[in-house]
Amino acid sequence: MELVTGKPSLFRNILVRALLFGVFILVFRFAYVVTITGESCNRGDFCFFSMRQSLNLVIPDSGVSAIVGNDAVSRPDPRRELYTSKEWISAVHFYSSVFQDLITKGYLLPHSKSLCIETPLGQEVFALKEKGVVDSIGIFKKASKPLVIKGEGHKMPFDDNTFDFIFTGGGRLDASARPLDFAAEITRTLKPEGFAVVHVKANDTYSTHSLLDLFSSCKLVKMLDMDGFDSSMLFVREIVLRKENGFLNHERKKVPHGISGNKCLVPGYKRELVEQTELLIEEEPLKPWITLKRNIKNVKYLPSMADISFKNRYVYIDVGARSYGSSIGSWFRKQYPKQNKTFHVYAIEADKHFHQQYLKKKAVTLLPYAAWVRNETLRFEINLDPGQEEVSDLKDKGRGMGRIQPVKSSGGKVDEIQGFDFAEWLKNTVTEIDFVVMKMDV
Numbered sequence: 001m002e003l004v005t006g007k008p009s010l011f012r013n014i015l016v017r018a019l020l021f022g023v024f025i026l027v028f029r030f031a032y033v034v035t036i037t038g039e040s041c042n043r044g045d046f047c048f049f050s051m052r053q054s055l056n057l058v059i060p061d062s063g064v065s066a067i068v069g070n071d072a073v074s075r076p077d078p079r080r081e082l083y084t085s086k087e088w089i090s091a092v093h094f095y096s097s098v099f100q101d102l103i104t105k106g107y108l109l110p111h112s113k114s115l116c117i118e119t120p121l122g123q124e125v126f127a128l129k130e131k132g133v134v135d136s137i138g139i140f141k142k143a144s145k146p147l148v149i150k151g152e153g154h155k156m157p158f159d160d161n162t163f164d165f166i167f168t169g170g171g172r173l174d175a176s177a178r179p180l181d182f183a184a185e186i187t188r189t190l191k192p193e194g195f196a197v198v199h200v201k202a203n204d205t206y207s208t209h210s211l212l213d214l215f216s217s218c219k220l221v222k223m224l225d226m227d228g229f230d231s232s233m234l235f236v237r238e239i240v241l242r243k244e245n246g247f248l249n250h251e252r253k254k255v256p257h258g259i260s261g262n263k264c265l266v267p268g269y270k271r272e273l274v275e276q277t278e279l280l281i282e283e284e285p286l287k288p289w290i291t292l293k294r295n296i297k298n299v300k301y302l303p304s305m306a307d308i309s310f311k312n313r314y315v316y317i318d319v320g321a322r323s324y325g326s327s328i329g330s331w332f333r334k335q336y337p338k339q340n341k342t343f344h345v346y347a348i349e350a351d352k353h354f355h356q357q358y359l360k361k362k363a364v365t366l367l368p369y370a371a372w373v374r375n376e377t378l379r380f381e382i383n384l385d386p387g388q389e390e391v392s393d394l395k396d397k398g399r400g401m402g403r404i405q406p407v408k409s410s411g412g413k414v415d416e417i418q419g420f421d422f423a424e425w426l427k428n429t430v431t432e433i434d435f436v437v438m439k440m441d442v
Contacts (some may be wrong), residue, residue: 087230088123094229095127095169098197098238103131107195107221107240112164115139115189117156117182118172122147133165154181161191169199171233173211173310180312180433183214187243195221196241203237205269206306211239213433214310219244273305288441296335303337311435314343319371319422320442321347323354324361327439336437343437346429350417351382371442372419382415 082088102108110131116124116138125147128136138144139151151157153168153176166186176182186196196218200211203225212220222240277300285291292299302308316332328345344363349355350370358366370378430436 082121088121090229091121091123092127092130095124096130098169099127099131099133102195102197102240105222107197108133108165111135113162114165114167115156115158115163117153117166117168117186118170119148120144124167124169128167154178154185156185156189158189160188162189164191164194166190166194166196168197169236171199171201171236173198174201174307175309179211179310180214183211184216187216187218190243192243192245194243196243198239198241199233199236200239201233201235201237202307202309203235204306206273206302207308207310208237208239209267209269210308210310210433212241214312215241217244218242273302276300276305277302301337303339308339308341308435311341311433312431313434314338314341315346315430315434315436316343317346317348317426317436317438319348319438319440321349321354322351324357324364328364332437332439341435348422350380367420367425370417370419371422371440373421373423375420378417378419379414380417382413 099108103110108114110133112133112135114128114133114136116122116128116136118140119125119138120140120142122138122144125136125138138148139153139156140148141150141152143150149157153172166189168182168186173179173182190196196215198211200207202208202211208223212218218241220239221242222238224238224240226236226238228234228236278295278298281291308314316328316336318328318332321328324347328347332343332345342363344365345361346365346367347358348367348369348371349358350368352368355366355368358364370380372378
């Protein structure tokens with residue numbers, strides 16, 4: 001006779017069903033986490049328990065870390081990939097080294113309220129915080145929070161005298177289309193006795209002095225050359241400035257005590273550049289344009305020897321412009337090395353015959369007068385058609401190439417032309433922080 005015991009069988013069935021229910025819960029939890037939240041669920045607690053409120057995310061082999069909240073863990077965060085990229089780590093390493101050196105020398109302090117300008121991703125801000133300068137923020141035309149807020153170098157969203165330390169790297173001042181406004185904003189928002197540090201690509205003496213001229217009320221403290229951290233900027237010139245209080249003239253430049261603004265001094269670094277240019281031709285050739293074409297390869301211009309990035313404006317002045325194609329169109333527009341800068345052209349031409357063709361030329365201002373030493377009416381002979389200048393006239397002392405000639409006793413058509421004080425006009429039109437090219441053949 002077979003004996004049947006019901007209780008053990010019932011207990012076994014209940015146990016099996018409980019185990020199956022537990023497995024079902026585990027599978028359901030895993031599927032939910034993977035498909036809904038995007039989490040791989042490879043952590044020890046198998047995603048049953050909530051994560052810590054924040055994690056200390058250490059970037060591999062970088063020595064730097066970041067705080068990541070629950071949101072960053074529970075759903076994909078592009079910053080996670082950014083902070084672990086080779087480019088990010090390389091930049092943070094570089095700027096950390098830079099800031100450590102500045103801290104060592106006393107230009108940057110842990111309590112310094114700091115700003116990084118034109119930083120697209122905020123590596124500089126990240127490096128500052130890692131070095132203990134926690135009150136730091138960056139600006140760029142597109143925000144990248146929490147490190148970077150919206151703002152631009154030439155128009156910053158901050159009050160005067162806000163920051164103890166301001167930094168701009170990556171050669172962004174070199175590339176700025178408005179370097180004077182960029183520098184003025186740094187000066188405005190920097191506290192007195194505060195430090196500004198600028199990294200530029202340009203490394204010649206001319207460009208360095210041009211950059212310093214942009215910073216009113218700032219004094220050069222240190223200049224250091226170093227290697228960059230990527231192919232976009234292999235060389236870096238670091239310039240450390242300190243803001244000082246001082247009187248500013250109408251050109252926004254500090255005027256040293258006891259120096260008159262009317263003195264015209266030529267610094268030594270400019271004299272050195274002049275010595276590298278072509279030799280001076282002391283006597284005018286009979287056919288100057290032919291002579292120029294024959295020697296064009298020997299002519300050296302300043303932009304071929306120095307960086308002209310740090311200038312407020314770029315101006316070309318043609319004194320004795322004649323037709324547009326005679327020098328502006330044929331020489332300056334095509335041959336002069338402009339370093340991709342946009343020049344405004346002033347054409348000074350007294351001969352009415354050429355005025356009409358300038359009316360439709362863009363970025364050209366015609367001054368229909370005779371360049372002179374005073375504002376007065378002048379009398380000239382106009383006795384030749386354009387292009388019909390006679391070689392015999394070139395041999396006459398004091399007589400130039402154009403149709404307009406000084407009055408001679410031999411007669412001819414005499415015309416009255418308005419002259420203007422060229423030197424006074426020049427002083428009122430350009431400043432020392434502009435880059436000015438001038439051709440004069442009158």
